[in-house]
Amino acid sequence: xxxxxxxxxxxxxxxxxYPRLVVVVGVKLEDKINFMSVVWxxxxxxxxxxxxxxxxxxxxxxxMLLTAMEFSISFFPYEMAEVxxxxxxxSGREVDKVKEFGIELLEPAALDVxxxxxxxxxxxxxxxxxxxxxxxxxxxxxxxxxHYDERVTGSRYNMPVLDFDRARPVLYGGSxxxxxxxxxxxxKLR
Amino acid sequence: xxxxxxxxxxxxxxxxxYPRLVVVVGVKLEDKINFMSVVWxxxxxxxxxxxxxxxxxxxxxxxMLLTAMEFSISFFPYEMAEVxxxxxxxSGREVDKVKEFGIELLEPAALDVxxxxxxxxxxxxxxxxxxxxxxxxxxxxxxxxxHYDERVTGSRYNMPVLDFDRARPVLYGGSxxxxxxxxxxxxKLR
Numbered sequence: 416x417x418x419x420x421x422x423x424x425x426x427x428x429x430x431x432x433y434p435r436l437v438v439v440v441g442v443k444l445e446d447k448i449n450f451m452s453v454v455w456x457x458x459x460x461x462x463x464x465x466x467x468x469x470x471x472x473x474x475x476x477x478x479m480l481l482t483a484m485e486f487s488i489s490f491f492p493y494e495m496a497e498v499x500x501x502x503x504x505x506s507g508r509e510v511d512k513v514k515e516f517g518i519e520l521l522e523p524a525a526l527d528v529x530x531x532x533x534x535x536x537x538x539x540x541x542x543x544x545x546x547x548x549x550x551x552x553x554x555x556x557x558x559x560x561x562h563y564d565e566r567v568t569g570s571r572y573n574m575p576v577l578d579f580d581r582a583r584p585v586l587y588g589g590s591x592x593x594x595x596x597x598x599x600x601x602x603k604l605r
Numbered sequence: 606x607x608x609x610x611x612x613x614x615x616x617x618x619x620x621x622x623y624p625r626l627v628v629v630v631g632v633k634l635e636d637k638i639n640f641m642s643v644v645w646x647x648x649x650x651x652x653x654x655x656x657x658x659x660x661x662x663x664x665x666x667x668x669m670l671l672t673a674m675e676f677s678i679s680f681f682p683y684e685m686a687e688v689x690x691x692x693x694x695x696s697g698r699e700v701d702k703v704k705e706f707g708i709e710l711l712e713p714a715a716l717d718v719x720x721x722x723x724x725x726x727x728x729x730x731x732x733x734x735x736x737x738x739x740x741x742x743x744x745x746x747x748x749x750x751x752h753y754d755e756r757v758t759g760s761r762y763n764m765p766v767l768d769f770d771r772a773r774p775v776l777y778g779g780s781x782x783x784x785x786x787x788x789x790x791x792x793k794l795r
Contacts, residue, residue, distance in 0.1 A: 416727075416752045417765070418714045424751050426654035428764035430698040431726045431753055432680065432773065434786060435647075436625055457625075457647040459659055460739025464616035467704065467743070469649055469658075490622065493790065524608045536621045537606075548745060549650025553657070555738060561614050562606045563621055568652065574618035575607070579784060584624065586786065591795025594769060596624060596776065597787035604690040605781025 424563045430589030437587040439502050440468055441487035441529040441537075442480045448513050448520070448529045451476040451502030454587045455551070456488070464558040466544055475507040477552060484542040485526045486556060489534035490565070493595035496524040498533070501592065525559040534577070535582050537562040606645045609720065620779030627777040629692050630658055631677035631719040632670045638703050638719045641666040642693030644777045646678070646685070654748040655733055659741045665697040667742060674732040676746060679724035682757070683773040683785035688723070690781065715749040725772050726765070727752040 417578050433454075441450045455469035457519055466488060470477045480486050505512060512518065519532035526539045541555025547553075561575070567582030568575040577584065583595040623644075631640045645659035660667045670676050680688050688706055695702060702708065709722035711775060716729045732747025737743075751765070757772030758765040767774065773785040 416711060419751045419753075419765075420715055421654075421749045424654075424764060424788075425651075426648070426748065427651045428766075429648065429651075429654065430764070430766045431751065431758065432626070432648055432656070432728070433767065434626065434769075439621050454648060455647045457645045457657070457659060458616070458619065458622055459743060460741050461615075461619075461735065463620065463739045464611075464614075464741045466622070467647070467738075469647060492760060496792055497794060500626075504795065521606060524720075525610055538622070544738070546658075548734070549653045549655045551650050553649060553743075558616065559611045561609045561619075561621065563609075565607050574614060574620070575609075576618075576620045576779065577623065578770070579624075579778065583790075586755045588769065588791065589766060591793055593790075593792045593794060594786050594788075595790045596784050597790075598784075600773075600783075600785045600787075601778065602686055602783050603781055604687060604783060605694065 432596050433589040434586040436584055437499055438468065439489040439491060439499060439531065440476060441489060442476055443527055443529050443577060444479050444483045449476055449479060449507035450502045450518065450531065451511050452499050459555060465555055466538060466540060467553050467555045467559060469553055472550050480554060481545065485528050486540050487528040487530055488538040488540060489531050490536040491534050491585050493585045493593065495533055496585050496593040499585055500593070530562060535564040535567045553587050621726060623779040624776040624784050627689055628658065628664060628772055629679040629681060629689060629721065631679060631721060632666055632673050633717055633719050634669050634673045639666055639669060639697035640692045640702050640721065642689050649745060655745055656694040657743050657745045658732060659743050661741050670744060671735065674754050675718050676730050677718040677720055678730060680726040681724050681775050683775045683783065685723055686775050686783040689775055720752060725754040725757045777786060
């Protein structure tokens with residue numbers, strides 16, 4: 416094993432901790448709607464159901480979300496990697512991404528948040544907490560509704576579960592690279 | 606799209622937001638060493654380099670980590686999924702996982718944390734912060750050293766980057782299922 420100590424590595428290029436399941440955060444503020452890809456994200460609690468996303472303060476979505484106090488978290492299929500890439504690299508300050516990328520919007524069920532067609536799952540989140548960690552803000556939402564595409568999910572446990580034979584989630588590999596899972600590699604160990 | 610509103614879903618079975626890159630948290634406290642798999646995790650900041658892991662307060666690792674105030678975060682290959690599964694389902698209260706699972710330990714470079722052989726990358730983390738979110742504690746560490754296996758990494762950007770042709774990261778798909786990526790699906794979009 417090689418070692419890089421603090422001062423010898425630049426975590427901005429810390430792609431060794433990738434690939435990661437990338438999500439798209441959606442916010443609606445008055446008549447403005449914006450979507451942004453977020454690679455740093457994680458579930459945080461079962462009950463209440465909480466989910467965190469990490470967004471740099473300079474990003475357009477940051478203040479917009481903290482004003483709207485609600486947001487959506489969408490999971491896109493690998494086939495839509497180009498859109499996910501654009502959501503992450505084009506700023507909502509300059510471009511109306513909904514119009515520019517031809518995003519169709521579906522009806523939310525619990526909150527006033529944008530639900531993009533094409534995602535296989537979308538969480539409607541109410542603001543729960545936020546905290547600055549270094550150069551990014553960790554924004555936590557409480558899940559108030561879950562949308563999911565029946566065509567790509569199984570229904571074990573009375574809950575939608577991704578069926579890897581039918582849906583391939585898009586993972587971000589770092590440096591503009593996208594990748595998905597190999598359904599043949601599934602191993603059930605419990 | 607189908608919708609489940611709050612009260613209609615149990616996020617304990619929220620596998621629709623999987624698969625996720627699973628990490629193994631290692632802690633040393635006095636002469637005791639323990640490892641635990643953590644599915645909910647995320648990078649949080651470039652500078653300082655911060656990384657968060659979500660651990661339920663009832664877990665043996667929880668108090669052990671908050672006493673030791675330092676920990677390691679390891680990334681294992683798909684081929685070691687059985688060990689990752691055991692790290693996550695067997696408690697360090699009952700079993701000495703290092704001895705039981707035959708884990709060889711390597712030398713740390715910056716902190717007194719356990720570095721497991723077999724991982725393709727390990728981060729040495731100093732305690733930075735922790736906060737209770739619902740039923741799990743979000744524990745944040747500041748990365749003081751990065752270990753990585755040269756055999757499975759490329760070196761773009763003067764930083765180790767996972768080479769998906771040589772290393773296949775282990776992802777957790779929920780419900781005891783493990784999966785890895787398909788190297789043929791890599792698409793460079795930037």
